Amino acid sequence: MKRVKNFLKKYFWNKLEPKFGVYDFSEIRNDLANLKLIDKYLILSLQAESFVTNEKLVPDYLLTNDYDGGVYPINTGKGYNVAYYNQKVQERLIALVGALGEEFDSHSHLEAINFEETSPSRIEPEWHKAHIKEYITGMLRVAKAAKISFPSTIIIQYVNYPESSLDEVTDTLISYGIGMGGPDVYSHNRHLEQGVYSYYPKIAGSIPIGMAVDYHNYQSSTGGEGIKNSPSIALIHSFAMKKLKPNYMFWLRRTAEPWNGTDYWQDVIDYFNKFDWH
Helix, strand or coil, X not given: CCCCCEEEEEEEHHHHCCXXXXXXXXXXXXXXXXXXXXXXXXXXXXXXXXXXXXXXXXCHHHCCHHHCCCEEECCCCCCEEECCCCHHHHHHHHHHHHHHHHHHCCCCCXXXXXXXXXXXXXXXXXXXXXXXHHHHHHHHHXXXXXXXXXXXXXXXXXXXCCHHHHXXXXXXXXXXXXXXXXXXXXXXXXXXXXXXXXXXXXXXCCECEEEEECHHHHHCCCCCCCCCCCCCHHHHHHHHHHHHCCCEEEECCCCCCCCCCCCHHHHHHHHHHCCCCC
């Protein structure tokens, strides 16, 4: 598909830093070399939250009391998120970002760095009272450090929840020239429409916007539990361009599998191969 310019790929913290201060960026180097051969560009997505497995995607040394355990369980019961509210955790992630920037910021085929969503994946009021302020502050601190470490590269922070932090997050990203985006494109999700989606028309043109179409988005236009109305690729794309005004759209490459019954990626290819770009 000729119109594909970039490839977004997730790189997990525990693989990039297998031991304290010891970094392994060989996978990134190989990917950039291969993309250069075909004149495509990499969106480096730095990830450490697990959603569907019980993996802890941070280095083992973080799983200690010094770092508040490094992670905490998310509400689904299947996964862990990074303890961004711990300053020592922040500092280690900033060190990783610094090492990445030192090696890759000037690379001709690195397009952008992407950070995972702001949602803490916890809803309990007592958890939010104890942690949410420091959690959001920590995420923004890491994003700012990435902007400093990658002066020549676009930085995109995914933003969705909590709604109470959206003003602070958006204002901070704009002030530092950090891009904003999200992990989902739902055309009829009331919470997102009233929340983070309402910010995109206001920020369009001031900072880069990058939206991801995740596998749930191919199945439902609302994101409601159990609702599967399978919106068309045309609907997803049209909604995003008109409402969210992205500079980038990242389409999850999800192929036919027994539990979803359709080849979403082929649908994406077919749509854009016939799309009128003029």
